[in-house]
Amino acid sequence: MNRPVEEWASLVPMEDDAPTAFLDVRDLRIHFPTDDGLVKSVDGLSFTLERGRTLGIVGESGSGKSVTSLGILGLHKGQHARISGQVWLDGEELVGASPEHVRRLRGKKMAMIFQDPLSAMHPFYKVGDQIVEAYRVHNEVSKKQARKHAIDMLGRVGIPQPSERVDDYPHQFSGGMRQRAMIAMALSCDPELLIADEPTTALDVTVQAQILDLVRELQSEFNSAVMVITHDLGVVAELADDILVMYAGKAVEQGSARELFTAAEHPYTWGLLSSMPRLDRDRQDRLVPIAGSPPSLINVPEGCAFHPRCRFCELSAPRSLTEVPVMTETSPGHRVACHLEPAERRRLWAEEVQPLL
Amino acid sequence: MTISDVSPRPADAGAPRPPLLEVTGLTKHFPITRGVLRRQIGAVKAVDGIDFTVAAGETLGLVGESGCGKTTTGRMLTRLEEPTGGRIVFDGRDITHLSVARMRPLRRDVQMVFQDPYSSLNPRHTVGTIVGAPYRLQSVKTEHGTKRAVQDLLERVGLSPEHYNRYPHEFSGGQRQRIGIARALALRPKLIVADEPVSALDVSIQAQVINLLEDLQDEFGLTYVVIAHDLSVVRHISDRVAVMYLGHIVEIGPRQAVYEKPQHPYTSALLSAVPVPDVTRRDNRERIRLQGDPPSPIDPPPACPFHTRCWKAQEVCRTVTPPLVEFAPGQRAACHFPENAPDGPYEPGTDSIVAPAS
Ligand SMILES: Nc1ncnc2c1ncn2[C@@H]1O[C@H](COP(=O)(O)OP(=O)(O)OP(=O)(O)O)[C@@H](O)[C@H]1O
Ligand SMILES: Nc1ncnc2c1ncn2[C@@H]1O[C@H](COP(=O)(O)OP(=O)(O)OP(=O)(O)O)[C@@H](O)[C@H]1O
Ligand code: SF4
Ligand code: SF4
Ligand SMILES: [Mg+2]
Numbered sequence: 001m002n003r004p005v006e007e008w009a010s011l012v013p014m015e016d017d018a019p020t021a022f023l024d025v026r027d028l029r030i031h032f033p034t035d036d037g038l039v040k041s042v043d044g045l046s047f048t049l050e051r052g053r054t055l056g057i058v059g060e061s062g063s064g065k066s067v068t069s070l071g072i073l074g075l076h077k078g079q080h081a082r083i084s085g086q087v088w089l090d091g092e093e094l095v096g097a098s099p100e101h102v103r104r105l106r107g108k109k110m111a112m113i114f115q116d117p118l119s120a121m122h123p124f125y126k127v128g129d130q131i132v133e134a135y136r137v138h139n140e141v142s143k144k145q146a147r148k149h150a151i152d153m154l155g156r157v158g159i160p161q162p163s164e165r166v167d168d169y170p171h172q173f174s175g176g177m178r179q180r181a182m183i184a185m186a187l188s189c190d191p192e193l194l195i196a197d198e199p200t201t202a203l204d205v206t207v208q209a210q211i212l213d214l215v216r217e218l219q220s221e222f223n224s225a226v227m228v229i230t231h232d233l234g235v236v237a238e239l240a241d242d243i244l245v246m247y248a249g250k251a252v253e254q255g256s257a258r259e260l261f262t263a264a265e266h267p268y269t270w271g272l273l274s275s276m277p278r279l280d281r282d283r284q285d286r287l288v289p290i291a292g293s294p295p296s297l298i299n300v301p302e303g304c305a306f307h308p309r310c311r312f313c314e315l316s317a318p319r320s321l322t323e324v325p326v327m328t329e330t331s332p333g334h335r336v337a338c339h340l341e342p343a344e345r346r347r348l349w350a351e352e353v354q355p356l357l
Numbered sequence: 358m359t360i361s362d363v364s365p366r367p368a369d370a371g372a373p374r375p376p377l378l379e380v381t382g383l384t385k386h387f388p389i390t391r392g393v394l395r396r397q398i399g400a401v402k403a404v405d406g407i408d409f410t411v412a413a414g415e416t417l418g419l420v421g422e423s424g425c426g427k428t429t430t431g432r433m434l435t436r437l438e439e440p441t442g443g444r445i446v447f448d449g450r451d452i453t454h455l456s457v458a459r460m461r462p463l464r465r466d467v468q469m470v471f472q473d474p475y476s477s478l479n480p481r482h483t484v485g486t487i488v489g490a491p492y493r494l495q496s497v498k499t500e501h502g503t504k505r506a507v508q509d510l511l512e513r514v515g516l517s518p519e520h521y522n523r524y525p526h527e528f529s530g531g532q533r534q535r536i537g538i539a540r541a542l543a544l545r546p547k548l549i550v551a552d553e554p555v556s557a558l559d560v561s562i563q564a565q566v567i568n569l570l571e572d573l574q575d576e577f578g579l580t581y582v583v584i585a586h587d588l589s590v591v592r593h594i595s596d597r598v599a600v601m602y603l604g605h606i607v608e609i610g611p612r613q614a615v616y617e618k619p620q621h622p623y624t625s626a627l628l629s630a631v632p633v634p635d636v637t638r639r640d641n642r643e644r645i646r647l648q649g650d651p652p653s654p655i656d657p658p659p660a661c662p663f664h665t666r667c668w669k670a671q672e673v674c675r676t677v678t679p680p681l682v683e684f685a686p687g688q689r690a691a692c693h694f695p696e697n698a699p700d701g702p703y704e705p706g707t708d709s710i711v712a713p714a715s
């Protein structure tokens with residue numbers, strides 16, 4: 001596409017000084033060449049995360065959330081993905097680092113709970129042996145001690161009779177049990193950065209509450225930074241300090257959890273909040289999804305990528321059709337990428353959006 | 358096969374409809390074997406004798422603890438898993454032990470959307486091949502060719518026709534889930550068992566897919582059994598809800614009754630643990646935190662299966678199995694000390710929908 005790179009320069013302060021934040025992602029782009037064209041899964045994403053804080057990432061299914069987290073962990077390396085931008089973790093830049101070096105950081109420095117339990121669990125090895133192995137990479141302990149730790153972790157994530165089931169193979173576990181085994185594996189080394197991609201969608205709400213408690217414990221005990229990706233806005237409301245909303249490979253809104261639930265300013269965020277069925281409200285006859293289909297990431301719409309689906313497109317036309325809106329601070333710590341005037345957005349939220357939630 | 362081979366659909370709409378699906382005493386025990394001789398030393402009692410019916414055109418929501426046997430139940434209903442005991446009657450026919458060959462014509466009528474969108478799609482096939490497979494397997498002719506039909510389906514589930522030639526690994530979790538839904542819808546089945554059909558989707562696409570499922574139900578009279586952990590979604594789509602715990606149905610009833618006046622303590626615990634999208638209520642919520650570990654289905658507790666974690670448990674709970682008793686019209690629960698029935702069990706009168714368990 002013919003978008004000038006300079007446009008992005010204003011998105012992040014591009015100073016070359018080493019960052020102060022624990023995790024600092026700057027203008028990250030991850031593109032995949034395919035037969036149909038270049039898929040721009042992540043296209044100029046920037047955010048920071050401090051130790052002891054939890055960042056919730058929500059957004060369109062297919063908007064690049066998982067690709068971003070795999071990118072931070074260096075798991076696209078060696079594949080045909082094209083990656084640019086910077087990922088600073090605890091003062092070290094990872095995009096340019098050697099795959100070997102990044103691999104050594106995984107487990108203890110950073111760990112991930114994958115959306116796809118099968119990619120983290122090998123089908124031919126026993127569940128317990130896999131946790132033991134992950135643990136021993138970063139801890140000099142005997143096999144016996146590691147096994148004890150594995151059983152302990154399985155118990156803490158709520159696997160019944162962990163000392164028996166530690167010797168099961170992944171296919172003998174239910175969907176939720178596999179998910180929990182993976183959580184046990186990710187938490188076994190007390191990672192400093194935990195990325196949790198849909199950690200609890202496969203779990204019933206009582207186990208979910210238990211896992212969320214476990215993540216909070218990890219955080220208060222080790223002051224870990226947590227990035228939690230989920231479609232469940234209830235989980236985000238409960239766990240996250242800050243929220244980042246993604247659409248078509250870009251951030252469209254970021255702010256404190258309180259701010260995003262009580263004073264959201266981006267029309268896509270409004271669409272999300274209006275779509276969900278809520279147990280704390282009367283049952284609606286029909287849900288209200290955002291109109292239209294998710295954008296193609298090969299031919300991303302010109303201007304504001306959300307404009308073909310935006311109810312308020314006319315109010316921001318013609319800029320929304322031609323000019324990509326950049327993330328701009330609207331109040332301290334709250335950034336929005338939309339051409340509407342902040343005052344106009346606040347009026348629409350108060351008059352047209354919030355009353356219907 | 359041609360369309361005329363499909364068993365005739367009952368025509369007498371006026372007569373009281375027999376349920377489309379009738380399940381009695383359904384059981385699945387997975388053997389646990391040890392040693393080279395693979396001697397059986399025990400069993401995982403994944404599903405342990407459950408009864409329920411689903412009327413044509415109705416949606417039954419199935420919720421419960423992770424590992425309580427929901428997927429196994431779904432797999433038995435769609436005959437992907439052989440039951441150890443009990444009976445499944447679909448559309449008047451006993452299909453409990455039908456062979457693969459005898460089941461084939463029924464495959465058209467009974468479809469499953471799988472919980473795990475990663476392992477249920479063949480990585481070596483394109484999306485077009487995957488979604489078009491049911492047409493080929495059943496030799497069904499479509500008006501404008503299979504490709505057009507598949508592309509239409511892709512659009513209906515919120516994917517784009519340009520995805521036709523792509524492979525599953527190129528899709529996000531939510532996109533894969535929609536591929537699975539498109540495949541299940543291809544032949545317009547009578548019954549769809551959907552295992553977590555929307556949990557991988559963002560709330561907007563989730564709303565689209567739920568509306569789509571509801572439209573198809575209105576249009577074609579589809580019947581759904583929907584397994585889900587998201588209790589707000591279940592409330593939205595279900596006519597009736599069944600709550601499972603450790604291989605048993607502990608409560609079943611009309612949506613409103615179960616959500617507003619749950620009888621079983623486990624149902625109450627579930628409802629209290631739902632995360633609410635309201636930051637202002639983060640710190641002052643009352644949640645029932647279940648104590649203790651979930652029991653093992655290998656060695657389930659005697660009598661009431663919930664007694665090891667129930668805050669109301671008494672001696673009788675450990676010795677006498679509570680029967681499923683009707684507390685309100687159509688609402689049954691298995692508990693000696695129900696949550697919302699101070700006056701004892703409901704006496705079924707003329708307004709009774711389901712007879713109480715004898
Ligand atoms: N290897 C790949 N080749 C081509 N396209 C890819 C590849 N991996 C991911 N994509 C595309 O990149 C986009 C972002 O995918 P990603 O998995 O990050 O989405 P997501 O935001 O995690 O969605 P979900 O919430 O559904 O999991 C999707 O449109 C997907 O089709
Ligand atoms: N092939 C198998 N061999 C042995 N045990 C099995 C097998 N499949 C399932 N199980 C066991 O049966 C029980 C029920 O599993 P099932 O997958 O039906 O649970 P579920 O209710 O769908 O859980 P979830 O919500 O986590 O998906 C679990 O204890 C599981 O470990
Ligand atoms: S820039 Fe215009 S089209 Fe884009 S979100 Fe804002 S109002 Fe909608
Ligand atoms: S029967 Fe007893 S232990 Fe079981 S749910 Fe009821 S009160 Fe609790
Ligand atoms: Mg994802």
Ligand SMILES: [Mg+2]
Nearest residue numbers: 175427428472
């Ligand atoms: Mg399951």
